[in-house]
Amino acid sequence: MVRDSPDEEFRKDWQEFVKGFLPRKFTRYSQEDTRDGPQGYAKEVVEAIEKNDSFLFIDAIADRSSNYASDQKYTSYKEAVKEFAKEWEKPDDVIRGMSEHSYFQDDFDEIYEEREEDNWWILVEGLNLLVWNTENQFSFGWVESERDVKTEMELNPDLAKFYRMSGLTEKQFEELVANGYDYDVQGFIGEIVDASVLLQQMAGMIPSMTWKNRGGEKIVAFHNGLNGSGYFLPTTHTKVGLDPAKKMEVDFGSYSLGDVYGGVDWTWR
Numbered sequence: 001m002v003r004d005s006p007d008e009e010f011r012k013d014w015q016e017f018v019k020g021f022l023p024r025k026f027t028r029y030s031q032e033d034t035r036d037g038p039q040g041y042a043k044e045v046v047e048a049i050e051k052n053d054s055f056l057f058i059d060a061i062a063d064r065s066s067n068y069a070s071d072q073k074y075t076s077y078k079e080a081v082k083e084f085a086k087e088w089e090k091p092d093d094v095i096r097g098m099s100e101h102s103y104f105q106d107d108f109d110e111i112y113e114e115r116e117e118d119n120w121w122i123l124v125e126g127l128n129l130l131v132w133n134t135e136n137q138f139s140f141g142w143v144e145s146e147r148d149v150k151t152e153m154e155l156n157p158d159l160a161k162f163y164r165m166s167g168l169t170e171k172q173f174e175e176l177v178a179n180g181y182d183y184d185v186q187g188f189i190g191e192i193v194d195a196s197v198l199l200q201q202m203a204g205m206i207p208s209m210t211w212k213n214r215g216g217e218k219i220v221a222f223h224n225g226l227n228g229s230g231y232f233l234p235t236t237h238t239k240v241g242l243d244p245a246k247k248m249e250v251d252f253g254s255y256s257l258g259d260v261y262g263g264v265d266w267t268w269r
Helices: 006-021 039-050 055-064 066-085 091-098 103-115 120-124 149-155 157-166 170-180 195-202 208-212 257-261
Strands: 128-133 137-143 183-194 218-224 229-235 248-250
Touching: 006 066, 006 103, 039 055, 039 120, 039 128, 039 195, 039 248, 055 066, 055 120, 066 091, 066 103, 120 195, 128 195, 137 157, 149 157, 149 170, 157 170, 157 183, 170 218, 170 229, 183 195, 218 257, 229 257
Parallel strands: none
Antiparallel strands: 128 183, 128 248, 137 183, 183 218, 218 229
16 A cells, blocks of 8 residues: 655645644625725625626635735635744744645645635615616606606606505605606606625525515605706515616615705715
């Protein structure tokens, strides 16, 4: 029977030590990494959502944090070598000898990367955005004179359709029209959603049924982005949902509905 060389035995001892040294599973980011809040990532998140590509954000975070992740891994490697060397008669000689061969760090990196979870979504938890599918957005044209709701719906079948989709009561819809239906008005039905949850769903990390049953606050709104005006009402009754597989828009930036109201329910800048 062929016996392993001393070097091969030593390397196997190192590999077994690393497996016990590292946790079975650990995350790349902790709550300490989120202390400045998620707003600094808002523009990247909005771009990823509106282009229907969560990996625009995921890859951007990977690029931004590559040095941080590498430093964490290398620091952990150096600590492992130090602890492993203590098990031998001459620790300093062990450390010096291991530094002369890159395969010891390669072994460590392989095990480390298998066990590390890149929990990028924690960086944007609590970043609540108002998002809607473009198929749930209507352009009602130029509205110059105020009319009652019934007349408006008779003149514009799309407005009547929007009312049926909205889930609002007749009184609520009258309020919405009275306060927001003027000039070059757009109507949409959206949802306030945590960016971290939406991006995970877009990346295929959340089952479709879990997503459909999540609940969430819906927003029915009229908005004129040309001059920054509008009105909105929340509702839980509309059956119109947010489908991440379809084209989406986000209420974000100057002249957005959130900008009009300076709201705190969702992030708009």
